[in-house]
Amino acid sequence: MNAVTEADLLSRFGFYKGALFVREQSLCVVSDVHIGLAEALYRQGLHFPLHEEETLLERFEAILGRFRPAVFILDGDIFHAFDRVSRDVRETLSTILAALRAECEVVLVRGSHDVMLPAIVGGTVERYDRGGYTVVHGDQAVDDHGTLIIGHDHPAIEIDLARFPCFLYGQGAARGRDLVVMPAYNPLSPGVMINYARGRDFLSPILRRVDVGALQPVVEVDGEAVVLPPLAGIRRFA
Template sequence: MLQAAFRDRAVYLRDADALVLADLHVGRAEASDVDAPLGEADELADRLGALLDRFSPSTAVFAGDLLHEFDRASARAERALGSLAEACRDAGATPVAVRGNHDTVLDSAWDGRVHDAHALAGQDRRIVVRHGHESPPPSERADLYVVGHDHPTIPIEGQRRPCALYQPGVDGDGTPVLVLPAFSRVAAGVDVSGMRTDEFLSPLVRDADALRPIVFDGDDSLSFPPLGEFRAML
């Protein structure tokens, strides 16, 4: 059973007392040649602050792609990351950065250690947070993986909505996977409703038909049938 609360493109894992969000892509608006919301850093900080107030987690894990640009972190992006980490500490949460494929220079922009993976101790299970762009080593033990990377969305009534995807253990592998949407509202989302398994970027997605979409709807979340059944409803 997934002991989790979903809100604003993030997840609070109750048994680990941890807030997890992925794919912030700080600097995306700054680097864009198209219209983008002004005040990207303030918008991210305000939304993170609301989540910290709502759940009061002991840990806040940023599950990769904190930065958007691969080869540089502007002074503005570094200040934005610093503000996010400070917001966590002010709320009593330990900020943890997990490296994504965009985060090649994150070590120089993040005040603290950058992890390839971070394990959370749940009450009766070991939860491992990764970005999801690489396969975990065979020696790594996890009862649940929480990842990002694919930026999932699904269409509902003609509107593309960000969603999480929950995959139970499949193909002889009993480890469930939770894929989070991009926390950034600037980064493009990907319509996963018609995607095959080999079209997902994360190697942790092993059966697209088994993925259950969970749509964020204000204070609530809506759970849908697995994609293999959901496609017939579209």
């Protein structure tokens, strides 16, 4: 698989605040919103305000302002907790959905954490297909798909001792189709460092059968996307 140039990739996709924008489809995707992560951290003893709802909502509004998508997908692990959804978490989700639905169509793709999501909002799906693109959370194997967009693994890359959430792009990486791996949208998630990761290190069965060294990280620097060389090349010079 060959590396793609930054110009080619950015002509096809937008990358901003953890969101992927598929330009030709006017389709925006975020993954692993993990509403309730702040609440979980508080229960573990982190007793200072994290302003999760305000932070998430500000990011969504910025993304809507930049891309103005026709469709906005929340790609799984919308909730953080498997077993309980508090009133505050429900209210945060309701506020976010109201803001998104005022501007575009919204699709909720279920993830591994979203056991209670269908009972709370209804109308969720396991996958979404549009114009040759397939959006799934990534916790299950998928054989029949277009360009594949997944979350689940929260990739981050370390550069000069700083950790950056990152997208991963692989041309023809998933059964001959292109692959985009999303970072965790919730900024409270530190991400999982992928500098030296191998296929077996990932949670997603999709990524376990991919040549991880051929994937290209995309990071955001001062609001602009930077496309890095494939991981195999980065490792050689690290």
